[in-house]
Structure formats: C-alpha cells, structure tokens
Amino acid sequence: MVLQTKTHSQKFSEGPFSQLIIRGVTLVNGNGAPPRGPVDIVVEKNIIKNIVVVGYPGVEIDDTKRPKLKPGGKELDAQGMYLLPGFIDMHGHIGGVAQGADSDYVFKLWMAHGITTVREPSGRGIDWTLKLKKASEKNEIIAPRIYAYTGFGQGSKDPISTPEMARIWVRENAKKGSDGIKFFGAAPEIMKAALDENKKLGLGSACHHAQTDVARWNVLNSARAGLTTMEHWYGLPEALFEDKTIQHYPLDYNYQNEQHRFEEAGKLWKQAAKPYSDHWNKVMNELLELDFTLDPTFNIYEASRDLQRARRAEWHETYTLPSLWKFYQPSKISHGSYWHDWGTEQEVVWKENYRLWMTFINEYKNRGGRVTTGSDSGFIFQLYGFAYIRELELLRESGFHPLEVIRAATLNGAEALGVSDEIGSVEVGKLADFVLVDENPLKNLKVLYGTGAIRLTEENKVIRAGGIKYTIKDGIIYNAKELLTDVKRMVDEAKSNEDYTITQPGMKE
Ligand SMILES: [Zn+2]
Incomplete structure (x- = not known):
C-alpha cells in the first residue's frame, strides 16, 4: 500500500x-x-x-x-x-492480481469519476481490503470509503459443506470487521443457514447467482432467506420460468467454456415469463414486499451486445494499463474474455436480452423498488470509473429519468448499505x-x-x-x-x- x-x-x-x-x-x-x-x-x-x-x-x-x-x-x-x-459504486472490485491493477490506480479512477463510496463484493482477501478500508477512513490514502463484503467461504480451511460450518464462518466473518458477504450460490441448506446467521448479525449480503447453483436456489429463494441485494441478473430469469425449471442449455454446453456461458446467458430472459404477465408481476411484487435491492451492473455485459463499442472506448488508449488490456483480450482462461467467435448473431440476441432485462428493472423502480448502481469493472473491456458513468447512461436507457438515475447512484446505494443517515444526499x-x-x-x-x-x-x-x-x-x-x-x-x-x-x-x- x-x-x-x-x-x-x-x-x-x-x-x-x-x-x-x-x-x-x-x-x-x-x-x-x-x-x-x-x-x-x-x-x-x-x-x-x-x-x-x-x-x-x-x-x-x-x-x-x-x-x-x-x-x-x-x-x-x-x-x-x-x-x-458523492456517487456510490455498489459493485467495485478494487483490482485483481490477474488484471495487474493496483489499488492506487483503481482508487484514482474512481475518485476522478465522483465515486466516494464503494462496496467491494469480494476481492484479494478480506484482510487486504480491511487494511485499505481503514486507511481510507483516516484519509491516509486517496480512496473512496469502502464497504467490504467477503466472498462466502473465503479463508475457510475446508470447503463449507454443512449448515453449521456456514454459521460458524458467518460469525467469524463478522468478528473480523467485514461489512457483509458476497455469495455466488451454494446448496440450499447452506445458503439458508448463512443468510439467516448473517441477518441476525445485521450485516449486508450480495449474491451473484452463478448458474452452477441456480437450478436449486434462485433470486426468490435468496430474497426470502434474507439476502439484501442481488448482483447482475442471473437467478432472476430463473425465478421467472414458467415452462421449464432449468435454463435451456445446448447438450454440448460446458460452463468452463465462457463462449458457451455468455452466449447462452444471452438467451435467458427470452426463456422467462413475458413482461407484465401474471407470473412476472407476481415475482416482482414479492421481491418488492421483501424490500429487496437490485444491483443490475448493466455495463459489465455491454460488450456482449456491442463488442466494438466496449473495445474501442476512447479512454482505453490513455487510461487502460497494458496488463488490463492484455487481460481483456480473447482468451479461454481470463474471466470475461469470451470472444472465441462473437458476431452479429450473438450481439442481436443480447440486444433483446437487454430489452427484457431493462423492462424489469425500470418497472421495479416504478413500483417503488430500490435499484442501485454498480460497475464490476476490470473485466470485459470495462474500465474503473468510466464504466460507472456508463452504468448511469444505461439506467437512463432503461427508462429512468436523469433524477431517478442520480437517486439510484446516491441515496439508493446509501440505503442498501444501511448508511443513509450519513451519506447519499x-x-x-x-x-x-x-x-x-x-x-x-x-x-x-x-x-x-x-x-x-x-x-x-x-x-x-x-x-x-x-x-x-x-x-x-x-x-x-x-x-x-x-x-x-x-x-x-x-x-x-x-x-x-x-x-x-x-x-x-x-x-x-
Ligand atoms: Zn463482481
């Protein structure tokens, strides 16, 4: 540091x-x-x-x-x-090792874009993040205030395989001074125990419902069990399924092949209940009753619908580190670099995916639901700070009035973090x-x-x-x-x- x-x-x-x-x-x-x-x-x-x-x-x-x-x-x-x-980025990874993005670089890009608060949904490890959090609190470094959410199970000697282990880990995590937990999904009994214990302690939670667990545990299960915010969108179409229980995977699909993962994900909203249908309304209304927060991070998938736009963004030449640029390039290994063969067909499908997704988010806001702004930068040609502003534009595209965009970026984030008495307006x-x-x-x-x-x-x-x-x-x-x-x-x-x-x-x- x-x-x-x-x-x-x-x-x-x-x-x-x-x-x-x-x-x-x-x-x-x-x-x-x-x-x-x-x-x-x-x-x-x-x-x-x-x-x-x-x-x-x-x-x-x-x-x-x-x-x-x-x-x-x-x-x-x-x-x-x-x-x-000050803006609140609800999904900001401080910078991965693979991306070669160190904290000073990331923090300055954020602060230059008005981001004074960041929730980190797991990163290089909780001790590393908490150290930065404390230094930021004392203003010893140039950095936004940090809310640290630990990756569920991070630091555990053995994989968490029982509800009791989950509860113990959650208590330990709170004791360390973490602000919450970031989940990627787990077996239902483990999710239930962990969320229950975390809720008792009054900490926040975020979940990226990875496809590996979503068939048994989708967004609705999480919201009922006490999850406070959902990330991205995975797990939501699954809660909206009417004529299937599992995503319509092609039979040669392999999750480890990211062209498969992202190409098929682009077809997911189309497999869910139609906007304003009975089932669609029912799921939305239940999430609203649970005071559940949606953190869509639209920008991080935008290259899927327009690769050239994301790839040729004018700031890359000046502000993107070589290590980050290398990480973004088509690769079977780097996460989010799924450009094995990405063309017109994939982009058109993703445009439709966005249309359906944005319809849900905008209507959720119209019915009084809380939508926040998160960037998830450092992947998929999205650069820290710049991508956050793009997120604001994408809420605008979804139908938010600019004042609704600003509220999502500020007060809504503060509320979701439980700190609206201190920041957000x-x-x-x-x-x-x-x-x-x-x-x-x-x-x-x-x-x-x-x-x-x-x-x-x-x-x-x-x-x-x-x-x-x-x-x-x-x-x-x-x-x-x-x-x-x-x-x-x-x-x-x-x-x-x-x-x-x-x-x-x-x-x-
Ligand atoms: Zn993330």
Whole structure:
C-alpha cells in the first residue's frame, strides 16, 4: 500500500477545513428533488452544517444574505457548477492480481469519476481490503470509503459443506470487521443457514447467482432467506420460468467454456415469463414486499451486445494499463474474455436480452423498488470509473429519468448499505461527500466522463465539455482532473517499461 506523503497529496487534494463554504452552486440532490440554485453549502470539517438558497437564476446574489466565512475558513466559488452527492459504486472490485491493477490506480479512477463510496463484493482477501478500508477512513490514502463484503467461504480451511460450518464462518466473518458477504450460490441448506446467521448479525449480503447453483436456489429463494441485494441478473430469469425449471442449455454446453456461458446467458430472459404477465408481476411484487435491492451492473455485459463499442472506448488508449488490456483480450482462461467467435448473431440476441432485462428493472423502480448502481469493472473491456458513468447512461436507457438515475447512484446505494443517515444526499448533518461539475449532468450524463462530452461551439470549434472538476469526500476537495493526469502517468510509465502499444485483437502491431 502506498501512503501519500503530505507534499505528494497536496497536488491532488486540499482540506478538510474548519469551515468550507461552496458558493453559488446548483444543487442536484440524491433525494429526487429537482435542481435548485444558487445555494451556498456550509461544511465544517466533514459535516454539512447548512444549505442556504441565496438567490434566483440570472439575478445577482445579495452578499449580505449569504453565510459568513469564519476566520480560517475556505471558500469555493462554484457559480455555474452543479453539485451532486458523492456517487456510490455498489459493485467495485478494487483490482485483481490477474488484471495487474493496483489499488492506487483503481482508487484514482474512481475518485476522478465522483465515486466516494464503494462496496467491494469480494476481492484479494478480506484482510487486504480491511487494511485499505481503514486507511481510507483516516484519509491516509486517496480512496473512496469502502464497504467490504467477503466472498462466502473465503479463508475457510475446508470447503463449507454443512449448515453449521456456514454459521460458524458467518460469525467469524463478522468478528473480523467485514461489512457483509458476497455469495455466488451454494446448496440450499447452506445458503439458508448463512443468510439467516448473517441477518441476525445485521450485516449486508450480495449474491451473484452463478448458474452452477441456480437450478436449486434462485433470486426468490435468496430474497426470502434474507439476502439484501442481488448482483447482475442471473437467478432472476430463473425465478421467472414458467415452462421449464432449468435454463435451456445446448447438450454440448460446458460452463468452463465462457463462449458457451455468455452466449447462452444471452438467451435467458427470452426463456422467462413475458413482461407484465401474471407470473412476472407476481415475482416482482414479492421481491418488492421483501424490500429487496437490485444491483443490475448493466455495463459489465455491454460488450456482449456491442463488442466494438466496449473495445474501442476512447479512454482505453490513455487510461487502460497494458496488463488490463492484455487481460481483456480473447482468451479461454481470463474471466470475461469470451470472444472465441462473437458476431452479429450473438450481439442481436443480447440486444433483446437487454430489452427484457431493462423492462424489469425500470418497472421495479416504478413500483417503488430500490435499484442501485454498480460497475464490476476490470473485466470485459470495462474500465474503473468510466464504466460507472456508463452504468448511469444505461439506467437512463432503461427508462429512468436523469433524477431517478442520480437517486439510484446516491441515496439508493446509501440505503442498501444501511448508511443513509450519513451519506447519499446533501442534507444538514450528513457527511460532506460531493461531486462538482461545470455542466448540467441531467442534460447529458456524458459530461461526467473523465474525457468529457463532445460539443461544437458557436464558432464551429469542437471542444470537450465537463469532466468532473472536484470530488469531495469527508470535506476534502480532490482535483478530479489532476487525479486522472496521475492515472495517465501510471499508464505511460507501464507502457514505456514494457515498450507496449495498445493494439486490437488479432491485428499486427
Ligand atoms: Zn463482481
């Protein structure tokens, strides 16, 4: 772990301050309220103390009516800017060994994209993550606040094979200081025992319902047993089956062959009950009654419906590490690199898969259900931070109003983590976690990308608009663009060390 020295970190951050006043900003809150401004936001150390509306659009602000700066306080002129609560990434792996992505690289990409909170659904091991969590809590490193969910069974001497073993492991996990558990599925009696024990302890849980266990235990079983959030989408179509009990696998299917795994997964929603049918409604309504959270992570599968889009994303050249780029390439070994023979047929099937999946997610939101935003970056051509903004765009595509997108990205995540009294919206008494951007993100979510949005000026000049300007966490102001510059430096260094240029799969250099 690299601890920032004082001088090193000053380039990237300032604060916290005895008093910080953010002046004249337009507030887009995470609670669903429409934009409002200009407002002055008063922060002391890392707590929001006051939010004062100081005028009207286009009218000069009367300075006598503004909150007063105390001696030693700091003012941030944010006129013309938009302020949102810090974003919450509910599915952020801090960086795998196979991807060669170390924590400093990943954290800076996240912070540069306004992500001030990350839930890690298992990673390099709970001790490693908890160490980073503590360092982030003390702001010794540049990193979002971390909620650590341990992979179920991780660290156990023997595979967990009985309900009693499951309960013991769950208690041990809580004792270590973990915030929850990430499941991939297990035998029903083990899932039941583990979820029951975890619920008693008041910890959170997430499950990627892997196809290996889903025939016996789908999303509905998990929700009934006390799971708090489901990841991705696996296990949901299975809960919606009407005319089968097992996915319609071709007979030469092999789960270890990821072209099989992902190609067939693309046909899954089509095998489930039709949108708005009785069974579809019944399953949705039961999940709603259980106050169950959906964390779809749309972006991580997007290459399945448009490989070229994901592969040629403009940020790869500048911000993707060589090791990560290599990991993404077609491979029988790397997870999520299932491009053995991926063509029009597979993409068209996946487009339909998305349409059905998005219909479910949007309607779940319309009926009062909680949908959150998770990225799962580091696989399938999805880059940390950038892919999170793409996730926001995909919620928009699903039918969410931009304000509903922002609420999913902020308050909903805080609620799912059980910390909505601290973060998730801009309210007096909450922590000073903010995103500041000099463009209106509701009009175009693309202004939140580190690379900004493309725009033509009145003078017929092409420019980049936006890119987050400041990310504030715990009252500390981070210069988002400086963080990105540092990521570029890391990537340049790795490229020059390895004499590496990014090329496309199968092409000669
Ligand atoms: Zn994941």
